Amino acid sequence: MSRGTRNKDRRHKLPPEDRGWDPSEDPRWTRLILDSVADGVFTVDREGRITSFNRAAERITGFSREEAIGQYCHEIFRANICFEGCPLKRTAETEESIINLEVNILNKQNQEVPISISTAVLRDESGRLIGAVETFRDLSLIRELHQEISKRYSFQDIVSRSEAFMRIFQVLPDIAESDATVLVLGESGTGKELFAAAIHNLSHRRKGPFVKVNCGALPDTLLESELFGYKKGAFTDARRDKPGRFKLAEGGTLFLDEIGDLSLGTQVKLLRVLEKKEYEPLGGVRTERADVRIVAATHRDLEELVAEGRFREDLFYRLNVIRIEIPPLRERPEDIPLLIEHFLTKLNRKSGKQIKGISPEAMKILLNYPYPGNVRELQNILEHAVILCKGVEIQSSHLPSYLPRLQEGVSLEPSLRGKEILRIKEREALLEVLRRHRGRVGDAAKELGIHRSTLWRKMKRCGIHRDSVA
Numbered sequence: 001m002s003r004g005t006r007n008k009d010r011r012h013k014l015p016p017e018d019r020g021w022d023p024s025e026d027p028r029w030t031r032l033i034l035d036s037v038a039d040g041v042f043t044v045d046r047e048g049r050i051t052s053f054n055r056a057a058e059r060i061t062g063f064s065r066e067e068a069i070g071q072y073c074h075e076i077f078r079a080n081i082c083f084e085g086c087p088l089k090r091t092a093e094t095e096e097s098i099i100n101l102e103v104n105i106l107n108k109q110n111q112e113v114p115i116s117i118s119t120a121v122l123r124d125e126s127g128r129l130i131g132a133v134e135t136f137r138d139l140s141l142i143r144e145l146h147q148e149i150s151k152r153y154s155f156q157d158i159v160s161r162s163e164a165f166m167r168i169f170q171v172l173p174d175i176a177e178s179d180a181t182v183l184v185l186g187e188s189g190t191g192k193e194l195f196a197a198a199i200h201n202l203s204h205r206r207k208g209p210f211v212k213v214n215c216g217a218l219p220d221t222l223l224e225s226e227l228f229g230y231k232k233g234a235f236t237d238a239r240r241d242k243p244g245r246f247k248l249a250e251g252g253t254l255f256l257d258e259i260g261d262l263s264l265g266t267q268v269k270l271l272r273v274l275e276k277k278e279y280e281p282l283g284g285v286r287t288e289r290a291d292v293r294i295v296a297a298t299h300r301d302l303e304e305l306v307a308e309g310r311f312r313e314d315l316f317y318r319l320n321v322i323r324i325e326i327p328p329l330r331e332r333p334e335d336i337p338l339l340i341e342h343f344l345t346k347l348n349r350k351s352g353k354q355i356k357g358i359s360p361e362a363m364k365i366l367l368n369y370p371y372p373g374n375v376r377e378l379q380n381i382l383e384h385a386v387i388l389c390k391g392v393e394i395q396s397s398h399l400p401s402y403l404p405r406l407q408e409g410v411s412l413e414p415s416l417r418g419k420e421i422l423r424i425k426e427r428e429a430l431l432e433v434l435r436r437h438r439g440r441v442g443d444a445a446k447e448l449g450i451h452r453s454t455l456w457r458k459m460k461r462c463g464i465h466r467d468s469v470a
Contacts, residue, residue, distance in 0.1 A: 031052075031054075034052070034054040034055075035054050035055040035056075037054060037056060038056055038137075039056055039135045039136065040054065040056045040057035040059075040060045040061070040115075040135065040136045040137070040138075041054045041056070041057060041133065041134070041135050041136075042054065042057050042068070042073070042133070042134055043122055043131055043132070043133045043134075044073050044088055044131050044132055044134075045130065045131040046092065046129070046130065046131055047072075048072050048073055048074075048088065048089065049070055049071065049072055049073075050068050050069050050070065050071055050072075050073055050076065051069065051131065052069070053065045053068040053069055057136075060107070060113060060115065060136065060138045061076060061077065061107050061108060061113075062107040062108030063076050063107075063108050073088060073134075074086070077105045077106075078105055078106040079103045079104065079105045079106075081103050087101055087103075087117055087119050087134070088119055088132045088134055090119075091119040091120065091121060091132050092121065092129070092131070092132045095121050095129075097120045097121075098117065098118060098119045099118045100116050100117075100118060101116065101117050101118070101354060101392060102115070102116050102117075102139065102354060102356060103115060103117060103354060113138060113140060114138075114139040114140060115136045115138055115139055116136065116137045116139055117134055117135070117136040117137075118134070118135050118136075119132055119133070119134045119135075120132065121133075157194050157197070158191060158194050158195065158198060159335070159338055159339055159342045160332065160335045160338070161334055161335060161338055162327070162332035162334055162335055164327045164331075164332065165327075165332070165335075168195075168324060168326075172195075172198060172199065172202065173202055175199060175322055175324075176198070176200075176201075176202035176203040177202070177203065177204070178322075179203075179293050180321045180322050181274065181293070181294045181295070181296070181318065181319055181321045181322070182196075182199060182294075182295045182296070182321070182322045182323075182324060183296050183297070183298075183319045183320050183322070183323045183324070184196060184295065184296070184297040184298075184323075184324045184326065185297070185298065185299075185302075185323065185324070185325045185326065186297070186299065186325065186326030186327070186328070186374075187299050187326075187328045187374055187460070187465065188299045188373065188374065188376070188460070189329075189371075189373045189374030189375055189376030189377055190326040190327075190328060190329070190374045190375060191326065191374075191375050191376075192257065192297035192326060193212065193255065193257065193297070195297075195324060195326065196210075196212075196253070196255040196297060197255075199253070199295055200252065200253040200255075200293075200295070203253070203293070205251065205252050205253055205293055208249075208250070208251035208252025208253070209248060209249050209250075209251070209252035209253075210249075210252055210253050210255065211245050211248050211249035211252065211253070211254050211255065212255045212257065213226065213227065213245050213254070213255070213256055213257065214257045214258055215256055215257065215259050215261050215262050215266075216257075216258035216260075216261035217258075220265065220266055223262075223266060224265075224266055224269065224282065225242070225244065225282050226244060226245060227244050227245050227246060227266070227269075227270075228244040228246060228269065228279050228280065228281050228282060229241070229242050229243045229244030229246070229247055229281040229282070230242055230244075230281050230282035230284075231281055231282065231283035231284045232283075241281075244281060246273065246279060246288075246290045246292055247288070249292045250290075250291055250292060251291055251292075252292065252293070253292070253293045253294075253295060254292045254293070254294050254295070255295050255296075255297070256270075256294060256295070256296045256297070257296075257297050257298075258297070258298055258299070258300075259296040259297065259298050259319065260298035260300030260302055260305060261298075261300075262311075264310075267311065267312045267315050268312070270315065271312065271314060271315045271318060273290050273292075273294075274294065274315070274318040274319070275318065277289060277290050277291070278290060294319075296319050301441075302316050302319075302320075303316070304441065304442075308442070328371070328374055328463075328465055329371040329374045329375055329378065330370045330371050330463055330465075331465075333367055336366060336367055336378070337363070337367075339375060339378055339379075340357075340358065340363075340366065340378070340382060343378070343379050343382045343383075344357070344358075344382060344386070347382060347383060347386045348386075351386055351387075353386060353389070354392055355386060355389055355391075355392055355393065355394060356392045356393060357393055357394070358385075358393060358394040358395075359393055359394065359395050359396065361395070361396045362385075362395055362396045362398070362399055365396055365399060365403055365404075366378070366381070366399075366403075368404075369403055369404065370462075370463030371463065372460055372461055372462065372463040381399060381400055381403070382394075384398075384399070384400050385398040385399055385400075426458070427462040427463070427464065430444075430455075430458060430459060430462060430464055431464060433447055433448060434459075441455055441456065441459075
């Protein structure tokens with residue numbers, strides 16, 4: 001006979017008034033323990049009605065134990081997943097536990113509270129399933145700290161922790177306060193439009209319109225009428241006056257994206273607007289004033305276009321009053337985890353999913369990819385992964401198949417091996433020729449026997465930036 005058994009038998013032989021209190025025989029002891037726990041704990045029966053509710057659960061939800069017991073759990077928690085994929089219902093049906101799933105609930109005051117929940121089945125002494133138990137932790141303080149840290153690495157809608165971006169963030173308010181023309185340079189997908197929008201939102205023109213034009217998406221004849229508008233009768237189909245983008249942006253900011261694609265004729269008319277702040281609509285006889293700030297952007301090398309006679313030198317200097325150069329994503333890999341978190345938050349909200357992050361294997365693939373499409377490509381990759389992901393963590397199998405699997409410990413798909421080797425060899429060859437000509441694209445294109453625009457496309461596809469080989 002064990003010592004504990006002898007003590008228990010000895011207690012039962014004593015008179016009732018002399019017996020000690022045995023916590024294991026008193027249900028109040030279990031309640032006392034649960035009320036001392038910092039995490040919320042509650043149980044439900046097989047119908048989903050709450051059967052117990054501890055003190056921390058009262059504090060986090062705002063509902064008292066008396067109000068909660070007997071109610072269906074969704075009437076108390078009102079979580080964003082109560083009716084689609086309820087964790088307790090899933091656990092009761094599959095008998096699989098859920099650990100640290102982050103959801104949002106509404107407390108009694110209808111305030112949103114972020115919590116982390118874990119679930120398990122509940123059985124009686126005979127092993128019969130009688131319900132489920134859920135523990136949950138208030139993440140409000142952690143979420144506030146996380147948001148405070150995120151603010152340090154974000155500016156308007158721009159997210160970065162790189163030194164290059166930090167320097168831009170410091171001067172951006174000063175740039176915005178002026179009315180000077182700004183030229184934003186960077187590869188496609190780096191977020192040039194975000195910088196233009198940030199300049200507008202920080203300026204005294206913030207209450208005015210922010211109008212965008214992609215100069216590379218329209219033919220010259222259409223672009224001219226799009227920019228300056230036209231008068232009734234200016235051409236056959238001009239049955240009424242149409243205001244141009246300069247008119248629509250009056251008092252605000254006009255963002256001219258891909259300005260390097262402008263024809264020389266349109267460049268002359270834009271130069272007049274920059275110099276004299278005036279223009280004439282097509283078919284118009286009266287000069288109109290333009291109270292508009294211009295922010296221009298391009299992925300092209302304007303100085304090289306000037307040297308080739310394809311871009312006016314006087315227009316270049318008018319645009320190049322303040323220059324912002326955005327580094328490509330491959331030159332700031334420290335931003336990749338931050339951007340992944342940022343995009344997952346937005347995609348979760350859009351899709352209604354609760355994806356918490358990505359696996360180490362998937363992260364390794366994303367950290368080692370050169371991103372010729374920059375931030376836009378990363379966003380597209382994550383959107384693809386979120387669509388395929390059925391759990392709470394993105395795996396490497398959810399990533400697009402074109403991403404290279406050359407990292408150690410990650411096998412390359414056989415169908416991609418040949419293509420990937422060719423891409424690597426092509427990149428090495430292009431780099432060698434460009435280095436030999438110190439980054440001069442025209443000279444490198446002549447040696448390769450291809451047009452310079454073809455070389456530019458190959459460089460973009462292979463993730464090569466001219467400045468890195470100059």
